[in-house]
Amino acid sequence: MLRHDLPASLVVFLVAVPLSLGIAVTSGAPLIAGLIAAVIGGLVAGPLGGSVVQVSGPAAGLALIVSELVRTYGWRATCMITLMAGVLQIVLGSFKVARTALAVSPAVVHGMLAGVGVVIALSQLHVVLGGQPERSAVENILELPDQIVHNHSHAVAVGVLTIAVLMLWPRLPRVRVVPAPLAALAIAAATAGVFGWDIARADLSKGFSEWATPAVPSGDWHGIAGAVLLVALIAGVESLLCSVAADRLHQGPRADLDRELTGQGVANLVSGALGGLPVAGVIVRTTTNVSAGARSRWSTVMHGVWVLLFAVCFGWTVTLIPLEALAALLVFIGVRMVNLGTARGLHGHGELPIYVLTMGAVVVIGLAEGVLVGLGLAALFALRRLxxxxxxxxxxxxxxxxxxxxxxxxxxxxxxxxxxxxxxxxxxxxxxxxxxxxxxxxxxxxxxxxxxxxxxxxxxxxxxxxxxxxxxxxxxxxxxxxxxxxxxxxxxxxxxxxxxxxxxxxxxxxxxxxxxxxxxxxxxxxxxxxxxxxxxxxxxxxxxxPLIQPFLTRMARRQETSHLFITCADSRVVPSLITASGPGDLFTVRNIGNLVPRHGAPPSDDSVVAAIEYATTALDVHTITVCGHSRCGAMATLLSAGEKTSGLPGLDRWLCHGHHTLARYILSSGEEEDEAPMDRLCRINVMQQLDNLRTYPTVAQLERSGRLQLVGLYFDIGTARVHVLDREGFTPVAGVRS
Incomplete structure (x- = not known):
């Protein structure tokens, strides 16, 4: 595991540091608080969480909440709110209510995150333009034209350069090993230093001396309780949805959601106690972790170690980063939080209005109010559907x-x-x-x-x-x-x-x-x-x-059948009906007379051969069934010695593959005289096609090794009965009287 998890942890570390610093800036918290949260996300949420690949840390989705809490109660009180939110998450996890969070409409969650992204992008865009963000998104929109017209300082150049690198870096394959956020900040810092631009820089000079112990917030206890509940629920839901999404990205153990919620609670308790930002599972870092090859939770833990070593030993390098570059990084992140792919998926399910209105409410009214609007709309839509x-x-x-x-x-x-x-x-x-x-x-x-x-x-x-x-x-x-x-x-x-x-x-x-x-x-x-x-x-x-759609959705990517079923094209034979099968059960080949051309026999027929090859090689089927039926028109044509194929050259060539059946029928004449000749020919045909299958080397080898079974079935249309055929005769299937 170490050879996979160690390089993955380094890649995640390089992504986590700039993102953590940027989120701390937009939250109005000390820069060190972002690094503390990243360390706790790795060292605490990593081993205690329920997902083996999820990476936790400061999340952009919580930045607006933290920013408002810092303005209202101050930073130390915000740390206490984070601590209490962690306690609440631990309580909820102990009552095993995590899966209840999945009942929240994804349209509301994605709409909330999109709204947060818009608000972050609008506020930090003012910093990029050399100004200061306003208190609300609406004010930021109104002031934006003036900022664009009158500010053309070095700050703008740094911001534009950072965004340009973020957009172009993934298109350069040879340098993709370095994460785009790290490259953008490094290039912006180096360029500003070389040209001597007049810009503001991040200040981490006090280092860990900026640690702040939590203090009990003062004010209306209703507002404080609501803040604790909001942080706990938003962070918890975001983490749980990230865990579910992470399960789709890897083939390892599935996430334990109750354990994940409890682990996130412990992480927030510790982060709040140590003066860090709230912690949540973050999809960007999680996706990076899986893409880099992580196999276990050790990658998450080690990434926390690297962030801690960076903060202790190399924290001074942060002072080289222009604040405008961090703001540009947040603008880029905020814009990407408005995910058009998600919007298209919600549109297909008729939930796009919930997404758009939730996003709009978060931008115009506020985060908590926007979430309530979204939940109300989701409830109305669900009631309408019900x-x-x-x-x-x-x-x-x-x-x-x-x-x-x-x-x-x-x-x-x-x-x-x-x-x-x-x-x-x-x-x-x-x-x-x-x-x-x-x-x-x-x-x-x-x-x-x-x-x-x-x-x-x-x-x-x-x-x-x-x-x-x-x-x-x-x-x-x-x-x-x-x-x-x-x-x-x-x-x-x-x-x-x-x-x-x-x-x-x-x-x-x-x-x-x-x-x-x-x-x-x-x-x-x-x-x-x-x-x-x-x-x-x-x-x-x-x-x-509507009844089968849930099943077909789960098997839409690939078929995993274990049966190849070869039968006649006769419209009265319905394979799924006579075998009580559903979608995904039978890989079916149908032709006139349920014939299987012998290996290499002329005239060649690649259709049946291709199906046999694909079934035995790609699908690794366990059985091949040949199913004949009574009163088969192909068998009647064989008995007519070509009279019924006059003017049908294609059919005449195809029925050449039935000559071995006809010869076997002639050699067996005199047996079972009480049986109608046509029915006997139809049954002999099934046995002959099984022998024809054995002329294929792959089929013969698989059958000898016990990995493949050949089965003969006979469907009597008049009595609607199915019989199993073998060399000794035929037997009605269980529950059918012969």
């Missing part, structure tokens, strides 16, 4: 009205429901699908009242509930659960589309509850095919996609 309902009404070709109600049916959705139901004429026949996960009394009363009125007018209503029977239970007087029901797969999802209710191919009787709907009288038309397929896609998007 009570969202959609009502679709359409007239089917057989003059039946089809109504689909989806979502949570509460009093909020009653106006929408009644408006749509009012469009149905009196006396009509109505199929009502209730795809709802909750129904309150107001919604039930509205729906039940409409039903009674419609039936009194001579109409007919057939109700089908896909989730729990909310309506049926309420109508019968049964007590209804107060909680929402988890979604379940739509009923009859496996039926062919022609058999489903309301579809354009409804050509046979279908049972709706206790009622049989007569078939359509008009014939099926060719033009129905495309609308029918699109209707199926709409039905999937509405019913099934």
């Amino acid at each position: 009570t969202r309902v959609s009502v679709m009404v359409r007239l089917e070709p057989d003059d039946r009205w089809h109504v689909v109600v989806t979502g949570s049916l509460t009093f909020v959705g009653v106006p929408l429901l009644t408006d749509n139901l009012r469009a149905i004429p009196a006396g009509a026949t109505v199929d009502l699908d209730l795809n709802v996960d909750f129904m309150d009394n107001a919604a039930f009363e509205a729906l039940h009242g409409w039903r009674l009125e419609h039936e009194r007018a001579g109409g007919t209503i057939v109700i089908d509930e896909i989730h729990d029977e909310w309506y049926t239970s309420a109508a019968s007087g049964t007590r209804v659960s107060s909680s929402k029901t988890p979604p379940r797969a739509p009923d009859r999802w496996w039926l062919p589309r022609a058999y489903r209710r309301g579809g354009p191919l409804s050509s046979i009787p279908v049972r709706h509850g206790d009622v049989w709907v007569p078939p359509r009288t008009e014939p099926r038309r060719r033009g129905d095919a495309v609308p029918d397929l699109l209707a199926g896609a709409v039905d999937y998007q509405r019913r099934t996609a």
